[in-house]
Amino acid sequence: MNLATSLGAAALPNPVLTASGCAAAGRELEPFAPVASLGAVVTKSVTLRPRAGRPTPRMAETPSGMLNSIGLQNPGVAAFLAHDLPWLAERGARAVVSIAGGSVADYAALAARLADAPALVALEVNISCPNVESRGEVFACDPLAASRVVAAVRAETPAGIPVLAKLSPDVTDIVSVARACVDAGADGLTLINTLLGMVIDPVTLRPRLGGVTGGLSGPAIRPVAVRCVWQVHAALPAVPILGAGGIRTGADALEFLLAGASAVSVGTAVFGDPSAPVRVLAELSELLAGHGFGSVGEVVGYAHRPAGEERPAPPPPAPDPGPAPPMSVGAGSGRPAWRLGGEDW
Ligand SMILES: Cc1cc2nc3c(=O)[nH]c(=O)nc-3n(C[C@H](O)[C@H](O)[C@H](O)COP(=O)(O)O)c2cc1C
DSSP: OBOOEEETTEEESSSEEEOTTSSTTSGGGTTTSOGGGSSBEEOOOBOSSOBOOSOSOOEEEETTEEEEOOOOOBOOHHHIIIIIHHHHHHTTOOEEEEEOOSSHHHHHHHHHHHTTOTTEEEEEEEOOSBOTTTTTOBGGGOHHHHHHHHHHHHHHSOTTSOEEEEEOSOSSOHHHHHHHHHHTTOSEEEEOOOEEEOOBOTTTOSBSSTTSSEEEESGGGHHHHHHHHHHHHHHOTTSOEEEESSOOSHHHHHHHHHHTOSEEEEOTHHHHOTTHHHHHHHHHHHHHHHTTOOBHHHHTTGGGSOTTOOOOOOOOOOOOOSOOOOOOSSTTOOOOTTOBTTBOO
């Protein structure tokens, strides 16, 4: 199985990455699987200056997902450059560095600081941030504002480093935002960031998150994410897409590739199972082989094929080797490792 894929000029050995904000810069995952074995590590969004984030509590469990209002807590780009990227480079890992800001100038300055950073294979532009120069309107919700950020980042970034614009699903027409970003120079798109949500505690009778609203992630958002990937791939088939949203199994990842993603990011699933990205990769590889695909490239967008164009039936499964050991959190718990609490993720 040829698992190699690419996001623009970034060649990746396989299509499974972490998602921004769910594995910091990869250190926490290393005890479970070498970060160099992943397609790439997408790092937590970094800002020009350190940020403390929003008030606690910052996370709340929801049916098949979670809400977070971390508020871009991060050490700032100087500390990130000093500590995190060298650590990834030493391990031979690839870094997709996520950047965030409150103005076009912030994004441009970050791109300039990162231009020759070690381990960097792509920049992911998190435009789900309030634009401080435009009444706090989120960049990703306005094609013009989104395109200005992308153009500024592209101008500061070396040609060999692709710029991926990460879009928000909280828009009426995601294709128009995607098109504006590509026209402004984005080499690829990450789809999707979290959906804006809120939970109110029935005991305290107040919002459960300190920041009141938060981003919804996990399996609950997967159908929204797959729909976004499908629509954008249908409209812009040549543009590479990094898919994200509720991926916790190889079958979930396959859905994104079939919809048109060239690679996927695993986010929320990592909190319940830090080995989720490597497990997803192993499961995906087995599924692709089972369907008779020889490479990742063959499956990207395959669900868009014309009616009647079918693959030969996959070969019959190998004889059953007997019961598999349960995938459990702890000895004898018998619970799948991605399940937390009473919810199904
Ligand atoms: C706790 C948490 C923090 C996140 N932080 C960021 C971030 O800093 N930048 C960003 O672009 N996305 C961030 N995200 C969004 C994820 O990268 C991802 O797009 C989204 O959660 C959907 O994928 P998932 O359902 O697999 O988590 C965060 C998500 C979570 C759950």
